[in-house]
Structure formats: C-alpha cells, structure tokens
Amino acid sequence: MHNRKRYILITLLVPLLGIVPRVIKNNYPAPGYLLLYYLYICAAFSLFLVIARFTNNRIKKPVSRLVVAYVAGAALLYSVHLLLFYAAPGLLTFFLNVKNLSFGSVTGVTLFRSLLLLMLTLAVPLLLRKKETANIPKDTNxxxxxxxxxxxxxxxxxxxxxxxxxxxxxxxxxxxxxxxxxxxxxxxxxxxxxxxxxxxxxxxxxxxxxxxxxxxxxxxxxxxxxxxxxxxxxxxxxxxxxxxxxxxxxxxxxxx
The missing domain is CATH 2.40.50.1020 (LytTr DNA-binding domain)
Structure with missing residues (x-):
C-alpha cells in the first residue's frame, strides 16, 4: 500500500520537471495548454511505468526487458502523437516543443522522449528501495x-x-x-x-x-x-x- 502511494506521488511530481523549463522558455504560456501538457506527461510517464512492471513480471533477461519496454512505450507514444498530428497539430507543436511540425520531428522527439521516460521509470524502484531501507533502525535498545x-x-x-x-x-x-x-x-x-x-x-x-x-x-x-x-x-x-x-x-x- 505504501509503495502504491509513492508511485502515485512520483507520477504526479516527475512531470513538474518538464513544466518548469517550458514555463521559463515560453514566458508563461496559456494555463490551459500548460495543464494539458502536465496531464500529457503524467499519462506518458504512467504508460512507461505500467509497461515496465508488465515486462518485469514476464521477461527474465534485463536487456530484453529494456528493449521490449522501450519499443512498446515508443510505439504507443508515437500513436498518440500521430493522432494529435491530425486532430490538434497546434497542441502537439506545444507538447513536442518544435517550430516546424513534421513526421520527422515527431519521430525524433518521440524516440528521444521515450528513452528519457524509460530512464525515469528505471529510477523509480531505486527511490522506493532507498526509502524502504531507511526504515530499518540502526540501533535499538x-x-x-x-x-x-x-x-x-x-x-x-x-x-x-x-x-x-x-x-x-x-x-x-x-x-x-x-x-x-x-x-x-x-x-x-x-x-x-x-x-x-x-x-x-x-x-x-x-x-x-x-x-x-x-x-x-x-x-x-x-x-x-x-x-x-x-x-x-x-x-x-x-x-x-x-x-x-x-x-x-x-x-x-x-x-x-
């Protein structure tokens, strides 16, 4: 139960790392766009967390787990980006932080962002494990x-x-x-x-x-x-x- 609460807290806090530079770079964009961007990062990060847990339970080899998690996460994220490419190109331009929206830019940013999300996902268990370890008293009477x-x-x-x-x-x-x-x-x-x-x-x-x-x-x-x-x-x-x-x-x- 405690780990579940920490997962939720991390999922809500990590996207803020992407919000701060966006605010600085865009000189305080529209609050609506900023909120949608925060929800987009939360959803993408949650997606990679779910995929990572799924592969951990079913694939034994670490390298295979990483490859499958990356490919699956990138494919799903790319599908979302393609949907926004046709439905809301202006919003996608803001999400990906590109000047000229094209298939090439969408693909490049998706692959890089997927790698970044996977790295953040791998760091989550380390944070949880460190907190668990800290709960053991060093000295007792x-x-x-x-x-x-x-x-x-x-x-x-x-x-x-x-x-x-x-x-x-x-x-x-x-x-x-x-x-x-x-x-x-x-x-x-x-x-x-x-x-x-x-x-x-x-x-x-x-x-x-x-x-x-x-x-x-x-x-x-x-x-x-x-x-x-x-x-x-x-x-x-x-x-x-x-x-x-x-x-x-x-x-x-x-x-x-």
Missing part, C-alpha cells in the same frame, strides 16, 4: 520493547517470553502467537501494534499476515518475480512470501 506478552488460555492468563515466539500470524482475522514448540495462542492485538512493541533487530514484518522471528528462519528460497519464500522451524500453514520491494531490506536484516 531492548528495554524499549516488550519482553513478554500475556495470553488467555482455558480461563488462565499466561505470560509468554518473546524469545519463545517463532512468529505472529494473522489468520481469518485472528492474530496468533506461534511458539517454537508449535503451540499457538490468540492475542488481542493488531500486527501494526505488535510492530511497535517488538525489537526490529529480531522481528521482521514479512507481509500482511506474518511477523517473523529471525531465529525461526532456517532458509530463504528465491520465488517467482524476484520474491522470496521463507522456510521456518516450526513450519507455517502456508509459505511466508517476501515481496520484491521488501526483499533487499529483508536480506540485509536477516544477514545481520
């Missing part, structure tokens, strides 16, 4: 986090030491504490609340269902689409999957 959790079992209240907990698992809307012994207990709390109470050097929020103890992880396997699959002891009912966006952060945390 164990006294700031819970050492025990209380649970109720058969009308009895029990205290469970954090060191006994292999992972926390949200299942069918119910949150369970899962011990290394294999026992499970219900805890009346949310995963978000638990994150604040657990030492991030020892526990990792794997996804929307699991917070995992580093000591419970026995191996890590590569999964499809650059995701990671965790092998744990004790075993879980299903695979614990780390997303492609979180994978570098998880590996850095786990290797510590």
């Amino acid at each position: 164990d006294t700031n986090y819970c050492s025990q959790f209380s649970v109720t079992f058969q009308d009895k209240t029990m205290l469970i030491n954090v060191s006994e907990i292999a992972f926390f698992n949200l299942e069918n809307g119910i949150l369970y504490i899962c011990l290394f012994t294999g026992s499970r207990y219900i805890i009346n709390m949310t995963l978000e609340q638990l994150e604040k109470k657990l030492n991030p050097q020892q526990f990792f929020r794997a996804n929307r269902q699991f917070i995992i103890n580093a000591d419970a992880i026995t191996a890590v396997k590569n999964a499809e689409n650059r995701k990671l699959s965790l092998i744990t002891n004790p075993e879980t009912n299903g695979h614990i999957i780390i997303s492609k966006a979180k994978a570098p952060v998880f590996l850095k945390w786990w290797k510590k």
Whole structure:
C-alpha cells in the first residue's frame, strides 16, 4: 500500500520537471495548454511505468526487458502523437516543443522522449528501495520493547517470553502467537501494534499476515518475480512470501 502511494506521488511530481523549463522558455504560456501538457506527461510517464512492471513480471533477461519496454512505450507514444498530428497539430507543436511540425520531428522527439521516460521509470524502484531501507533502525535498545506478552488460555492468563515466539500470524482475522514448540495462542492485538512493541533487530514484518522471528528462519528460497519464500522451524500453514520491494531490506536484516 505504501509503495502504491509513492508511485502515485512520483507520477504526479516527475512531470513538474518538464513544466518548469517550458514555463521559463515560453514566458508563461496559456494555463490551459500548460495543464494539458502536465496531464500529457503524467499519462506518458504512467504508460512507461505500467509497461515496465508488465515486462518485469514476464521477461527474465534485463536487456530484453529494456528493449521490449522501450519499443512498446515508443510505439504507443508515437500513436498518440500521430493522432494529435491530425486532430490538434497546434497542441502537439506545444507538447513536442518544435517550430516546424513534421513526421520527422515527431519521430525524433518521440524516440528521444521515450528513452528519457524509460530512464525515469528505471529510477523509480531505486527511490522506493532507498526509502524502504531507511526504515530499518540502526540501533535499538531492548528495554524499549516488550519482553513478554500475556495470553488467555482455558480461563488462565499466561505470560509468554518473546524469545519463545517463532512468529505472529494473522489468520481469518485472528492474530496468533506461534511458539517454537508449535503451540499457538490468540492475542488481542493488531500486527501494526505488535510492530511497535517488538525489537526490529529480531522481528521482521514479512507481509500482511506474518511477523517473523529471525531465529525461526532456517532458509530463504528465491520465488517467482524476484520474491522470496521463507522456510521456518516450526513450519507455517502456508509459505511466508517476501515481496520484491521488501526483499533487499529483508536480506540485509536477516544477514545481520
């Protein structure tokens, strides 16, 4: 969810890089044209983002991904430019920032702009990854986090030491504490609340269902689409999957 919001924010902010020089060069053009130009860049940038994500999920070789993304993006962008060439040549002249509108100028600007958009698209995951990495605290103090959790079992209240907990698992809307012994207990709390109470050097929020103890992880396997699959002891009912966006952060945390 956080990555989706960042993608939207980046999609809205990056086009401003093209607006500023246009305003300076054209001495404050008509607001309507400027707004249409901003929406045009947003749409073109979004197009390349969608194509890049599509090729990342289906093409393994990096060079092939780049070639396919560039060709597909340039072809679609060129189609839009050709449509504007006949329907609104004045608007296209402003969009492409050319003096004499011709097929040659449209082709040249389209190819160059497609390359620029592809480069910006490739930079987006790097920005998101850097932000994810920054969320890992460098230093922690164990006294700031819970050492025990209380649970109720058969009308009895029990205290469970954090060191006994292999992972926390949200299942069918119910949150369970899962011990290394294999026992499970219900805890009346949310995963978000638990994150604040657990030492991030020892526990990792794997996804929307699991917070995992580093000591419970026995191996890590590569999964499809650059995701990671965790092998744990004790075993879980299903695979614990780390997303492609979180994978570098998880590996850095786990290797510590």
